[in-house]
Amino acid sequence: MNLPSINYLFSSAKESLLRFPLTLLSAFCGVCLAIYVVEFEDAITNYFPYINSLITFALGIPLFFCVSIISSKRDFGIAKSIGSHVVAALILLAIFLSLPDAENTHNTAIPYIRYGIFNIIVHLLVSFSPYLKGQQLNGFWNFNKTLFIRILTSILYSGFLYVGLILALSALHLLFDIDIKDELYFELWIVIIGLFNTWFFLSGIPEDIEQLEDNHEYPKGLKIFAQYVLLPLLVLYLIILYAYGTKITLLWDWPKGIVSYLISCVSVLGILTVLLFYPYGEMKENGWIKKASKVFYFLLYPLIVLLFFAIGMRISDYGLTINRYVIVLLGIWLTLVASYFTMGRTNIKFIPMSLAVTLALMSFGPWGMFTMSEKSQASRLISILDNNNLLKDGKVVNEVVWEADSLPEWFYTKQENTNRGVLSDSLHNEVYSIVNYLDDYHGLASIRPIFQQDLDSLIVISLDSNKYRNEAEIYMRSMGLSYSYKYSSSSxxxxxxxxxxxxxxxxxxxxxxxxxxxxxxxxxxxxxxxxxxxxxxxxxxxxxxxxxxxxxxxxxxxxxxxxxxxxxxxxxxxxxxxxxxxxxxxxxxxxxxxxxxxxxxxxxxxxxxxxxxxxxxxxxxxxxxxxx
Structure with a gap:
């Protein structure tokens, strides 16, 4: 086997740079920014702009890669190609501007969760966007197989290169007493995983992806992995879940909440196995693969019913949260996928395309995960307070009023816990959990109207004085309740x-x-x-x-x-x-x-x-x- 020459490596790197310039520019900017943060960590007082820029550059890598692949696949002209990259840059700018920009922001979780959803959507777009038109199922499978293998190869090479360089630096330190800064080891990892890993991955992407449709040579190792590793594990998990479903049916026992997550994981594992098996099932000698794939989708139906039953009980008892919304939506998506393939359809592109659309729909709007979960928890809190006579005309009874003279140094009042003992320990703990959940994910604007005071303005005054304030604690204490979890049922x-x-x-x-x-x-x-x-x-x-x-x-x-x-x-x-x-x-x-x-x-x-x-x-x- 001939090893690649230096000229070949240089030429391959140059071609990758010309094919994916903005992808590599995003990686380079992200690496430089990460190194700057490591070097000047102590001097930075507000990390939000740096974190936001860093994750925006990270998202730019798959997004610009996707645009470049589509431009190449559809033979965009120079003007159209530049225009599509400009649109992608504007999307990144909009995402960057949607992220929190100050440490005293009331809520920081939602924008980053939404960013995570967008990141998944972009990676799904990479998988199917070059094959939106026409069937080309074999080309679609080979393209994703190439991406998958290239990712694993890049990680392997990057890992060995990093370990080798670390050992070299350690040798210089031990043998020649050369002082090596601790930060250098981490910065080296940033350069390798951020720039080298990306560049190496891009250099292995075929220029003519049209020819992938005519490639009918499939890796035997991939089939062996799917048949003798993934498939046995899938069968084992299905047996366990069906045994559990039989148990709760016979004993009429309530399903445990964690079963929803297990069913979700097993379903995703099964769909991944089916996708890996797809081209082998088209061969005459592997007719069992097609039958097994169809049987799997039929077997999903009882598990989906169990999933909805388990998560429905949790929502009935504790309301809708972001996690529970995701499980419900995943159950709906699994139902669509199972129905699609049990009806005899064979277009495997439906899997990533439907998932991308589902994720996009759930990330915004009044039907979205954030709006619905906030409304559910706020309504549940108000219902608890109202049913226990802690609300009158929509306002908190015996509200604790904070003395303005105590701000912004501390929140002081002459009398606290004005509603102590009104709620049972279990209801008190529910209120405690809801207020903390709202504070962590949505902010507390939805329950602000139940107070006579403008608590938000008081908290802003306190935050402006650079005093840390737990907003959930202030809101709950303003209700006349102690900010604590009661362990009445514990020893x-x-x-x-x-x-x-x-x-x-x-x-x-x-x-x-x-x-x-x-x-x-x-x-x-x-x-x-x-x-x-x-x-x-x-x-x-x-x-x-x-x-x-x-x-x-x-x-x-x-x-x-x-x-x-x-x-x-x-x-x-x-x-x-x-x-x-x-x-x-x-x-x-x-x-x-x-x-x-x-x-x-x-x-x-x-x-x-x-x-x-x-x-x-x-x-x-x-x-x-x-x-x-």
Whole structure:
């Protein structure tokens, strides 16, 4: 076997550059930008513009590749080819402008999820766009086979090249004491995977893809992989899913939610196997492949019914979310694909084309995944509040009003948890989950009208002051509910109490003030030593049968009765996360031989384990007045 010469490699690289200039330009710009971010990481204060630019260049690689292939396949003239590339560039610009551009953006998840959908659509377009007109099923299959093998080959070459260069750099460092920056290893990976990998992949794309239609030589290894690896796995998974379906039918048991995801994965695996088998099934000696493919699509129907049943129960109980919407849409797509092929159709291009159209339709509009999931969760939240008398005339009852003077430093109010105990633990947890979901994916604009205050403007003021704010926490606390998940059904319960951070402590009656920080995660006693005018005093945080806090000096011990104070707090506030408590309710007092003592609890973290109460953190201010 003759190895390719340097001239051949250079010529091949040059031809790839001339065929796919904007594809390689996108890769080059992405690599340069990624290296810049690595080099100046500490100097960058807002990463959004860099991340947005980077992923836009990454999307430009398959998009410009797709346009170049179509231009070549349909013999576009120079003007038409340039115009199509300009349109692709404008699409990339529109996607870039749709992405968040500041760190204080209320919601950043949706634009990137939509970007991910567009990325999948573009890759699907690459697979079928050169073969939109006419059948050319053999050319379509060979083209995608070429892409698949080329991707694997590029990854293999890139991996070996990277490992080889890393070993060379390590040898220079070890043998010649040459200082190699740590960043260089990562930057090298960026160059190889971003530029070399892309260029190597492009150099293997045939110039005349029309001739792929007449290529009837199929890799034996691919058939072996599909027949002896993918097919047995597919049969195994189908048996497991059918056995599970039989079990829940006989026992009339509810299906587990995860079965929807398993069915989705098995269906995709089966369709991939059928696609890999397609050309071999056209051969006379492989008639069983066509029959097996049709049987597979018939076997999908009961699994699709089980999928809809399982996901329907989840939606009925917990509403529609983005993930559940995707599963429902995938079930609809699987139904279309199964129906198409069981009716005797054989156009395998229908699979990527229908999937691309389905993804495009679900990414926008009032029927789209984002709009429908937001409406579902917002309606579910309002229904829970309304059914439990937490809404009146569409507004939150006993809404917690934040004092404007406390902004933007903190959100302060004289009274919190105004609706404590109104909701059961399970409903409280549902509200907690919904508010967090809306905050993570959609923002909280949909539930803003239920509040008297303009919470959004308050949060914006806070964000403008560069203070991090958990919007979900502010909205839930404004409902008069604690921002916490209640573990009432668990053997472990976590809760805490903290005092009003804005309160003023009068020190004129005391001689000494000491900030105390006590942590205990092992269940043993913890002490804190206080030095006063040459004498040592010990503050003992006890974790025995009952919580205890003692002030000790030699034989003199003063009990501050922490256990009784915690009982009072639990009785008046419940086992919840409660903040801004009045100082009078958070104060312990005592008298020793030397001092009058006052300990103001600023924060105490508590845990109830099997009916035994423990404290992991106790922080506070110790005030001492010397006795005469």
């Amino acid at each position: 472990d319960a976590y809760f805490s109490y903290s005092s009003d951070a804005a309160a003023v402590i009068h020190l004129d009656q005391f001689d000494y003030l000491k900030r105390i920080y006590l942590s205990n995660y092992q269940g043993e006693a913890t002490d804190y030593t206080v030095e006063i005018e040459g004498s040592s005093y010990q503050l003992l945080f006890n974790q025995g049968d009952t919580l205890g806090l003692s002030f000790i000096n030699k034989a003199d011990t003063t009990n501050l009765f922490l256990d009784k104070k915690v009982e009072e707090l639990m009785e008046s506030n419940g086992k919840e996360y409660v903040s801004n408590l009045d100082l009078s309710s958070m104060t312990l007092e005592g008298v020793s031989n030397d001092f009058e003592l006052k300990f103001i609890i600023t924060d105490i973290q508590l845990q109830e384990v099997n009916d035994t109460l423990k404290s992991t953190t106790l922080n506070g201010d110790l005030l001492l007045k010397r006795r005469k």
